[in-house]
Amino acid sequence: MKKKKMIISSQTMELDVVRKVEALSGTSVRRCFQCGKCSAGCPMATFMEHPPNRIVRLLQLGQWQRILAGRSIWYCASCETCSTRCPNKVHLASIMDALRKLSWDAEGPSKESYVQLANRLFLENIRSYGRQYEMRLAAVFNVKSGQFLKDLMLGPKLISKGKLKMFHQKNRNMAEIEKIFSRIEEMRKKGEAL
Amino acid sequence: MDKTLNYAYYPGCSLHASAGEYDLSTRELFNLLGVGLTEVPDWFCCGATPAHNVDELLSLSLCAKNLELAEQVDGDVAVACAACFSRLKFTQHTLLEDETKRRQVEKAIDAPARLDGKVKHLLEILARDIGLERLASAVSKPLSGVKVACYYGCLLTRPPDVPNLDCVEAPTIMERVVEAAGAETVPWSHRMECCGANFTLSRPGVVIQLSNAILDSAKSSGADCVVVACPLCHGNLDMRQKEIEGVYNAEYGLPVFYITQLLAVACGAGAEKSGLGALMVDPFPLLKVKNIL
Structure with a gap:
């Protein structure tokens, strides 16, 4: 010091x-x-x-x-x-x-990128599907973080146990969720929310 | 069917995917207890940890929307996942205290925030609404001789004034529920420690280290199995147990049950309807030795 x-x-x-x-x-x-x-x-x-x-x-x-x-x-x-x-x-x-x-x-001045990537994919899933889609979360995370083999051995086991679904659940009311996201963006643009 | 007892069931994303056995056993248990459970129509993801981590307004708005959707069903909101439970309770608490945030959320969902509905975790429904006596009288296969380590993790009780489920540092609600089913509970050190939660995706090394300490403590206390009430805790302790054993050269072999699975078995639901086949650490040897299955 x-x-x-x-x-x-x-x-x-x-x-x-x-x-x-x-x-x-x-x-x-x-x-x-x-x-x-x-x-x-x-x-x-x-x-x-x-x-x-x-x-x-x-x-x-x-x-x-x-x-x-x-x-x-x-x-x-x-x-x-x-x-x-x-x-x-x-x-x-x-x-x-x-x-x-x-x-x-501030778009991530931090060195820690994996946690931020996981957060980003999680939020993207909410906006696109209304609910989480774990298969996409895991697959896209591995590709984008360059860890193609991460948890590779776990995948087939999870699928056989019915724990990892190939297809996503989707909310029927997607317009509603998109409105929530866009209203928040709008509020921030106008300086009405932090 | 007990007409007086019906709940608006918010399963959350995990229960429709990786924690399917938690959903299955919850429905079966409530069915056996004669308590109504009606799923909230078109519920959304609560945002869980990632949303409040970077965008609290989004997290509060998603939960406020879900609370609004839940009003379509009669009865208090029943939540199984500890993270969904925590977020819904946080939303009610924050919006009641903070007028500015409440106005912003109401603008985001374009509706008044509904904050007076009761949000309850399954544990408090079992222990308080249904009651331990009624639960005990529904037990047909008592879990005698099974030593259980009840694992709370983070979000069921912390922080003070928010979930209000039980004592924030030394809860007993899960032990009381498990004992009502005839099992024995063990005292142990790590029942309130963090398992690493959603780092399972981004930094699994964190989970391996923290969950190892939990499994080690449970094993040393003489427990035969661990019981949880959270899909993330379950994923980390059950799904990653084999990997943890490899890294630390340890042998735990501890089946990890969802609380509703163990209770459903005790109430005579059988292995299939309790979703036991979905567990990664095989629970059948234990249940057979103890003459429960």
């Missing part, structure tokens, strides 16, 4: 980013006093370069770009353990959602 004097002010804190995260998550970033209970209970901390409590600290210090560039937020499993145990009622799992949205909207 470089020894450098640090000045904390509303500018260095980048209060507008903090406020945006607070609006999206409906919880306070500023209330965290770094007790570390969130990281102690986090099952995914071992896979992260910044454990959960440090994510909040970086946010408090205006260093949100470091968070978005890293992979930690994409390794959060949304297990809600942090939010459950926080003594200050900081809903950290929702802060993670808000940070992922910022990263997502």
Whole structure:
């Protein structure tokens, strides 16, 4: 670590980013006093370069770009353990959602691409079919991530057990789902929603 | 048929695909208990974890739409999947607390948000609405001598104030239901830990590591099998068990049942209607040794 004097002010804190995260998550970033209970209970901390409590600290210090560039937020499993145990009622799992949205909207400055790819395919399935289509999810993921052999041995077994359906279920009311997607896009274009 | 007890059933995507045995056994169990279950017409995907991960407004809107669709059926909403349950409860909770988000969601679905309907997980329907006594009296093949590790995972109870299913850190609802069917439950360390959930697609290495710890804990506690109430937990513990055993050079051989499968068997549904054939870790040797099948 470089020894450098640090000045904390509303500018260095980048209060507008903090406020945006607070609006999206409906919880306070500023209330965290770094007790570390969130990281102690986090099952995914071992896979992260910044454990959960440090994510909040970086946010408090205006260093949100470091968070978005890293992979930690994409390794959060949304297990809600942090939010459950926080003594200050900081809903950290929702802060993670808000940070992922910022990263997502900035079109992925993060190194972690597999989790983002899986999310994208999942959402595409909802828009195209109204329900999940697991076969497409797995197949397209393998092709797009270049892991053609991933879980190859599992596939035939799952099919024989009736667990992997060749054909998709489709909702009869697809126009309705498309309207939900497009109304949200419209609201965002007009600046009526984050 | 108990006319007073009918539910608007929201199965969710998994139950119509990889978790077909959860759907089958749920319908069979409710049938044996004489409780009505009517599927919500034209339900949509709730968005699960990927939607709220990157777009909370989309997640809330999809769930609000489903809550609206559920109003077409009489009765409380019955949910089997822990993730769908969590998302529907989160939506009700968030929209009641946050006026801005509620207005945005109502604009997205072009309808008022219906937030006063009761959303219930199958566990609370079994333990509270139907009741443990009625459940116990329907049991014709008690699961005597079967030691069960009840696995809750993340979303059935966490976070506080949202699912309100049971105590957030030390629930007992699943144990009480399983014991009503005559089985024995074991105390163990990992019943509330995360299995790695949807990383099974993007980063299976995560699942292998986390689910190994869960299987290891269940095995060390002396359990014969694990019981779950979530399709993702099931996928990770059952479908990936063989792979986990290979990576960690371990031998678990733990059948993983959906809660409704075990109860359906206890109520005399038989192997086929309980969907036992779909399980990857063979449950038949255990059930035969214990004289249940």
